[in-house]
Amino acid sequence: MIVGLVLALIAGSLVSLQNIFNSKVNERAGSWATTALVLGLGFVASLTLGFIFEGKQMFHLPHMQVWYWFSGMIGVGVVLSLVNGIRLLGPTVAVSIILTSQLIFALVWDSFGWLGLEKIDFTMKQLLGVLIIVGGIMVFKLGGKSEPKRVSEAASLE
Numbered sequence: 001m002i003v004g005l006v007l008a009l010i011a012g013s014l015v016s017l018q019n020i021f022n023s024k025v026n027e028r029a030g031s032w033a034t035t036a037l038v039l040g041l042g043f044v045a046s047l048t049l050g051f052i053f054e055g056k057q058m059f060h061l062p063h064m065q066v067w068y069w070f071s072g073m074i075g076v077g078v079v080l081s082l083v084n085g086i087r088l089l090g091p092t093v094a095v096s097i098i099l100t101s102q103l104i105f106a107l108v109w110d111s112f113g114w115l116g117l118e119k120i121d122f123t124m125k126q127l128l129g130v131l132i133i134v135g136g137i138m139v140f141k142l143g144g145k146s147e148p149k150r151v152s153e154a155a156s157l158e
Contacts, residue, residue, distance in 0.1 A: 019086055019095060026083040035079040039072070065116065096137045104130055 018038075026034040050058040085094040107126055113119025 016091075016095065019082055019091060022079065022083045023086045023091065026087060031080050031083055034083050035076055038079050039075055093137070093141055096140065100130070100133050100137060103133065 022034055022038055025037060029037065082094070082098065085098065088094075089097070107122070107130065109115055110117055110120045111122040
């Protein structure tokens with residue numbers, strides 16, 4: 001379990017780092033070029049590392065459902081949505097919404113056992129957890145920013 005927790009923390013930090021890089025590339029190259037660059041370089045890196053660590057065995061995929069082959073195309077939507085969401089909302093708000101959406105959809109898919117997942121029971125605890133996270137995002141986003149008064153404004157008010 002500890003290894004899983006550490007890997008999840010690493011994944012979260014890498015996704016956050018990748019979002020920063022993607023948004024910086026998107027500022028110069030645009031959404032489609034960013035998506036092609038991110039997924040293209042990811043393909044080259046994963047193919048190279050796959051051959052190094054697994055050899056030709058990495059292409060041995062027995063009994064895999066046909067629709068799973070389309071996950072790379074889903075990645076196009078992921079990268080496009082990420083870079084544009086971050087551009088329009090800012091990194092913290094966009095990533096908060098993205099992670100909440102990911103959690104909600106994972107909960108739905110788990111609860112119904114869709115896409116070959118083992119079905120789990122939906123509980124009020126899970127619903128409460130999601131609602132608390134959504135509430136936190138609302139407080140963060142809608143809480144308002146208190147701007148410090150300028151020295152000249154403070155002096156004119158006295």
